[in-house]
Amino acid sequence: MKRKRFAAFLMAAMLLLCAGSAQAVGNKLLGNIKYGVPVPYENRVYGYSLDVYSRFDMFGDAVIAEQLAQLDEEQDEIDDYIYDARVWRSPDAKYLLEIQVKKPTYETFAQEVQDQFTPEQQFKQLHDGILRDTPAGQMLEMAVSYLTTADDDSTVPTTAVYYDFYANGYEYVFILTSFNGTYEDTQKLLDSMMQTVSIWQVGL
Secondary structure: OOOHHHHHHHHHHHHHHHOOOHHHHHOOOHHHOOOOOEEEEEEOOOOEEEEEEOOOEEOOHHHHHHHHHHHHOOHHHOOOOEEEEEEEEOOOOOEEEEEEEEOOOOOOHHHHHHOOOOOOOOOEEOOOOEEEEEOOEEEEEEEEEEEEEOOOOOEEEEEEEEEEEEEOOEEEEEEEEEEOOOHHHHHHHHHHHHOOOEEOOOOO
């Protein structure tokens, strides 16, 4: 598994823990909470849009900028530079949706599909990669599970499912991270939003 992926998953988990919401994931009532209706989100700078559930709260620009600044020290060690990130949290703190726009790791999407990912210690790769159809075209789905450490030093089983896509000279990564959730539920929820995605040409 490429090192670039760690920044994405750890950034998402860190945002949740820093927000003080880790304790909420153990609440037995969380599965009954509805996430609202799909609401369009559009990023005109990087040329993409999709529908995000209305009860998902989007992190402000200041929070995202702080997290990206912390990653800057690692950028020289990572093959793909992160240009932009957007993050939403579900009302029950069970899910984080993260969209990253980054420098492509490979020259083409086909090379990404063919690459053999090697699981790193403490991360478990859940499958070898699945091509998913979306309105923007086929995207590569990858999925991993790992443990997230909360502020009280307890560990939370964590699953991250993400769709990868190359366009406009960028790599677009759509990640849904779940805490105490299953791969099946996480993939289904992410795919429901990805079936509304649009990516258009932007000036480079």
